[in-house]
Amino acid sequence: IRSMEQDMAALMESAGLFEVSIPDFKQLKQCRKELKMLKALWDYVIIVRSSIDDWKTTPWKAINVEQMDLDCKKFAKDIRAFDKEMRAWDVYIGLENVVKNMLTSLRAVTELQNPAxxxxxxxxxxxxxxxxxxxxxxxxxxxxxxxxxHNYEDEVRNIVDKSVKEMSMEKVLKELDTTWATMEFEHEKHPRTGITIIKTSEELIETLED
Incomplete structure (x- = not known):
């Protein structure tokens, strides 16, 4: 293209000298424009891929989802700022999908970081x-x-919801176990039958009500 542009410049200069009209070389200019856009896009692809590749090495417990999410949203914003002509390009669509999928995956990771x-x-x-x-x-x-x-967001949410409910139930059962393990019961004989029964105390009633 550079060689063709040099030829174009020479032709335009010669045409100017001889006052001859020549085509405006629209196709060549468009080609140069698209090359610049393509380079800018691929440069950004490298930035996004490098960031994600770096994140991938992060140990599970050290994943900073909040910061990664902010970075991905910035990536998405920058991608949308590119020339609209790029939006039909496979490279653009691929990059956009990578960022979208990453954002969805990060939401799932946030869910999975639940202690339950x-x-x-x-x-x-x-x-x-x-x-x-x-x-x-x-x-x-x-x-x-x-x-x-990113393909299993609903499944992740269901599993996490289930785990939270199970954790809540485990907590209740543990509290019940602790409460009843230390509970001391008093006994008394039934006045009519003489059968030994548990004496109803105020503490027992309050515990049962709770």
Whole structure:
């Protein structure tokens, strides 16, 4: 293209000398414009991919979803700011989808960071996504992204909701166990039958009401 542009410049200069009209080389100018746009787009692809590749190495417990989410939203905003002519390009569409999927996956990761999540819930997630991995200290964001979480947002939400309810139930059962384990019962004989029965105390009634 540079060679053709040099030829164009020479022709235009010669035409000016001889006062001859020549075409305005619209196609060549459009080609140069698109090349500049394409370079800008690919440069941004590299920025986004580099950031995500760096995030992928982050250990599970150190994932800063909030910051990653902010960065992804900035990526999305910058992508939308590109020339509208780019929006039909495969590279543009691919980059936009990468960022969208990452945002969706990060929402799922946020859900999965809930302390109510237990080993059994990770196993349920593996069944739902049909991807197996070992959940331990060495687990990274890359392992979670391999689950294609952006395709299983509803499943993740259901599993997390279930885990929260289970955790709440476990808490109630533990409190009941603690309460009744220390509860001392008094006995008395039934005045008519003489059978030993539990004496109803005010503390017992309050506990049962609670």
């Amino acid at each position: 999540i237990r080993t059994r819930h990770w196993q349920q997630l593996m069944v739902a996504t049909k991807v197996k991995f070992v959940m331990d200290e060495s687990t990274t964001l890359a392992d979670l992204l391999n689950l294609n979480l």
